[in-house]
Every structure is written in C-alpha cells, then in structure tokens.
Amino acid sequence: MFSEINHFALLGTLLQQMCVYLVIAYLLSKTPLFAPLMQVTVRLPHKVVCYLVFSAFCIMGTYFGFQVEGAIANTRAIGAVLGGILGGPWVGLAVGLTGGLHRYSLGGFTAEACAVSTTAEGLIGGLLHLYLMRRQRADLLLNPALVLGTTLFAEAVQMIILLVMAKPFSQAVLLVEHIAFPMLTTNSIGAALFMRLILDRKETLEKYSIAFSAKALRIAERSVGVLMQGFNEANCTRMANIIREETGVGAVAITDCEKLLGFVGIGADHHLPGTPISSPHTFYAIQNNEVVYADGGTIPYRCSISKDCKLGSTLVIPLRGEGNRVIGTIKLYEPKRRLFSNLNRTLGEGIARLLSNQILAGKIEEQKQLLAQSEIKLLQAQINPHFLFNALNTLAAVIRRDPEEARKLVQYLSTFFRKSLKRANNEVTLKDEIEHVDAYLHIELVRFAGRLDVEMAVPDELLHLRLPAFTLQPIVENAIKYGISQLIEPGQIKIRAQRQDGVLTLMIEDNAGLYNPQPGGDGLGMNLVDRRIKIRYGTAYGVEVNCKPESWTRVYIRLPIEEEIAHAHSVDY
C-alpha cells in the first residue's frame, strides 16, 4: 500500500519535471536550431545538430531527475530515443553514450547500469530508424504513437538492464519496483509529446509556406512579363494593382529613383504617379540599398504629402538592377489601424526580387534587340549604296580631269571602307573616329565641289580618348545627308571637341537647320548612337540636338572620359 502511494507521488513529480522539460523544448522549437530536427535527417551537419540537441536533452533529463533509493529517477530516455529515431543508429548510439557517460560521472550504485541502458535506448531508437528507412516508411518515424511504444519498450529494457547489472540485486529490485511505473509512463508520454511538438511546428511552418508560396506563385503568374515591357508608369500601375489584389495591403507604390511610377489603394488621390519622391523612408532605402520598415510605432510613419492621409505604416524595399544597384523601390502600406502581417512583410521582399528580375530581364532583352538592330544598321552603313555610287561617279569624273587627285580619292575611299568594317562594339580612340570622318568628308568635299565647307577643331590632347566606334561618323553623315545636301546655297559643317569636368563633348553643326525628328526619319542613326551611349554609360550621357530652323542644327555627343581605362590599355601595348 505504501509503495503504491509512493509510485503516484513519484509519477507526479516526474511529470512536473517533464513539463519543464517540454517547455524548454517548446522554446527551442522557436529557434532555427530546431529546423534540422523537423525532418528525418540524412545530411551530416543535420546529424551533428541532432546529436548536440538530443545529448543536451539527455543530460538535462538526468539533472531534472531526483534521488530515489540511491539512484536517479529521470526523463533521460526521451533524448536518447528521439535522437536515435530522428538521427539514425549512429546518432542514437552517440547520444545514448554521451547521456550515459554523463550519468556515470554522477556515481551511485546504478551508475554503470544507467550508462549501458541509456546507450541501449539510443540504439533502440536508431535501430527503429534503420528498420523503417529500409522499408521506405520514413513517414512513420514522426508518428507520436510509435514513439510512445518505442520509448516504453526502451524503458522496459532499461529496467531489465538495471536488474541485471546493478548490485546488490536486492536493492536493484526495490528500486525498479519503485521507479518502473513512473519512469515508463513519464518517458513514453514525454517522448510522444516531444514528437507532437515537432510535428506541430512542422505543420505550422508548412501551412505558412504553402500560403506563402501560393501567394507568391499567384503574383508571379499574374505579373509575368509586365515590367519586361518597360519600367514605366503604365506597367508599374498594372503591377501595383496585381500586388495589392494578391496581398490585400492598404496600398502599393512603385517608384524609380526619382519619382512615383505607380500607386494603387488608399491615398491614391494624393499619391500621384509622376510626382517626385518625398518620403524620407524611400530616400533612405534608395541611398542605403536597404529595406525600411516604418511600423508607425517605434519607427514613426507620416505621409509626406498629405496630413489627412489614412496610411499609417510602410514597408519600403529597394528594387535592384545590374550590379545590385538600386533602380527604384516597391512600397507596401497599411492604414493607421491595421498591422502589417508577417506574411506580407516577407512576401514583400520576394516581390521586390521578382520585379527586379523582370526589370533586369527587360533591360537585357532591350539590349539584345538594340545590339541586333545596331548590327543590322551597321551592315547597311557599311554599304550605304547611295554614298558608294555617288562616290564612284565622282571618282569617274575626277579620273578624267586629274589622275593624281583621283588617286587620293581612292585612298580616302579605302580608308573610309576600312574604318567602316570595324565592329560596332569596339572602343576606338577619338583619333580613329576623326580619321573615319575625315576620309568621309574628303570624298563629300569633292562630290559637292564648292558647295561644302568643313571646319574641324579637335584639340590634339583629346585624340587619345576612347569612345565607341561609329559614334561620330553617323552623326556627320546625317548632317550631310539631311542637312547640307538639301541646301541650295553653300553648306558648312563644323566639328568641335572639348572636355570639361570629366565629360567629352563632340559638337557637329550644319548651317541647314532642317532637323526634323520624325519617326523613321533622319533620327534613326542618331537614336541608335544615343541609345548605345546611354546603355553603356548611363542616361547622363548621349546625343542632344538643338535646331534653329533654316539656320543651323547642332548635335552634341556627351561621353564620360575614362582616362584610367585609356591608360591601362596603353600600358598593355
């Protein structure tokens, strides 16, 4: 009778310990350390984590236990068995051995027996793991009922080992009589609950990630190719709409580095696309290439445009282009009385990546097209038939009159064609480009005999500067083709080069003033040169045209001066 009560008292105490033990397990489950435990591990680093965690639980189980009859009633078995089940026989063995040796170091008449039995328990878990894995039933490993049964069995084995190994035998019998029931019960239930905890955590995560991927996939699906067609107001508004519908946030904005491109949702009446960015959070995000979360609490958020704005918190995520450079932001907003859901905060960064990739893909596509186009154009330029046949006709006339001049003309023609055969992607020196233009103009001077005058002012110290091939020549050719050749009175072409503040400016002026920027008109060659420079060096550079009708047209080509590159090259040679 006495021993019965003792049983229940011991059971109660042990269950209490187990609760503390499980609370610790629960807390641990919130840390990343727990992640490898949520699946049946095969990889070595996971196994190591598994070993460390369950060894710790094993040792903890010993400490939480208490002295009974010169021995320790404990929940050590939970760690050992679970270690084996989740980590396999080797992990199980190692956990058991670690827990066992630790127990051994504490002494007592059952020290040796406990060390052996704990090792055996780990091994039992491990063998079950091995068995189920071989039968392709890994799913059963995470089954709490099975864990309960296994631990029960393992504890039974421990009792037997105690009886066999602990001396004196009579004391061992007394001990087992006392602790067998509470320990079997507590350890089995504890192990099963522990497994349940793992399962719960796993399910929550899965549910979350299912919801997450479903949302992310839907956004991805709906937004396919939208921004690839160009990072502009129309496409950004479409995109913002999709994101708002899918995430359900209060408002969505997309900006580039200067202005708002799209805004949808609460506050759309005063957040107008096309207006410059005014929010300090956005500036910060752009400048530091960082995600900014102004929750409206610790970090205050106030709409920078209108006092009456209902928006109360914002998440600003930079959009990144080539070389991780910030090209804009996407902003999610929630109204004042609503909180950002965790899901949307995480999703936001994913969306930013998706959009960044799309913009980048669009740019690459555009560059590809441009390259193809420029190559085609180049091919045409190489054999501009009108120029070629007129030049040959001029040559025919000059041969008759002045064979020596004709010889020179042939020389210019071959220089011109040789330079035209250069690849468009190559960089050349300004000297090279001037020689190309010079050969071209010499031919035109003879052809227009007296109707053309050329003034070239390019300082020698600029001649070594590098620029893309075919930057100057097409512009000069345009000036002749659409300017001078349309003049009844004599025409004049002026070419100047100058450097200032790290910028090389080439100026080509004609006195026709007939520039007419019509699509498909004379702008094509010029646009090509412009777009190529902008893509290569950024929008601060490129081609600019000024025209006073019937008086003059001035074309400015602005290029960055890359002295270092020029020097590096000259060292190579």
Added chain:
Amino acid sequence: MLTALIIDDEAPAREELRSLLEAFPDIEVVGECANAIEGISAIHRLRPDVVFLDIQMPRVSGLEMVGMIEASALPQIVFVTAYDEHALRAFEEHATDYLLKPIEPERLARTLDWLRSGSRQTSAALLAQGQTLRQIPCSGRNRIFLIGLDEVEYIYTDVSGVQVVGLNKQGMTELTLKVLQERTPLIRCHRQYLVNVDHIAEIHLLENGAAEIITHNGKKVPVSRRHFRHLKDSLGMP
C-alpha cells in the same frame, strides 16, 4: 541634232556626263543647272530636246520638278540616279528611261538612239500626272526660295510673270498658272488669280455679279463672274 540640258546638284556628276556626251557629235549640251529651280527656268528658256535629270537634289527632287512643268512644255526626260529604289520601281512601272551613275557609255548610246529615233517616248509626263505639289519654288532679289503650299494666300499673273503671295513672303515663280491649278488644291477665282480657300476670311458681293475676297491677312483678291460659280461650289455654297 539634239539639244540637251543637264540638271544635277553635284558638279563632278555634271562634268562626267558632259564629257560622255561629247563623244556624240549630234548632241549639243546647251546648259547645266545645279538644282531643280534653276532647271525649270532653264527648260522654259532654252527649250531643250532632252533633259538629263538627277533625282536627289536639294529641296525639290527631280521627280517633283517634272510635276512642275506643263506637259506640253515638257522635253524628253532621262532620269539619272546613283541609287534610289523607290524611283527605280516607279520608272519600271511607267517604262521610263533612266541611267545609273556611274554611267556606262554603251548604255548612254542606247538611250540616245531611242531619243533620236523617237521610237521610245520617255513617259516622264505620266509620272508627273497625279502628283500634287507641296511647295512652290520662287525667286526674288537674287535669291531662290520655296513657299509651302499651306502658306500661299493667292497667286496671280501680271506682265512680269506669275507672282506667289504667301503669308510672310512673296516671289515670282517659273511655274505656270495652269500647272499650279492642276497640281495644287488652289482654286481659280479669276482669269489671272488662284486663291487658297483656307485663307479666305470674307467674300464681298459686287453689283455686277462679281465678288471680292478678303484674306485673313486683309488682302483683296478679285473674283470674276465667270469663276464665281466654281468658287462657290468648292466652298460648298449654294
């Protein structure tokens, strides 16, 4: 004997063609012009049998120029071009003769054979028909210039020639009133006057059944009784 006129804006091209033509004793080059405007004047003045006409010229192309000459005054036209896919297609369609630069002497000889025999009439006049003019070449005080058609208020003839009155400039043109009436939307309102209906502000009726147009610029243009009906029709007046 054939008289020829060369119209080309490139001096070496004219020089080359003249040299080639020198090989044919029955061809006499009576003049050279560096643009279409000079060309029209020279055609009216010199009445050549044949014109070698470059297509790509400043402001007024060779093709446009043909449209500026009355069919009855139009000489035989031989187009000359270095390269012009558009024009060549049009020539093939109308069986118009043309030469490619640099000109082959044999090909030139063949063209001259056709011209001498008259067996193959060049059909430049066909090309000219249906063309509408965009601009009117004018000259005044040692200067050649063009007046866009929408700028023209009215055109009239007097003893010195055909006068074009534009919004900002005024000049004399080599084009005849007949060509201008046929190839522009201008309306004949008087034996000596064409008017641009877009610039009409008012029409004052006179006692004898004639009328007087006041343009937006306040200029007066007479309307004869004979042409009043036609003017009313084109204005959609009852």
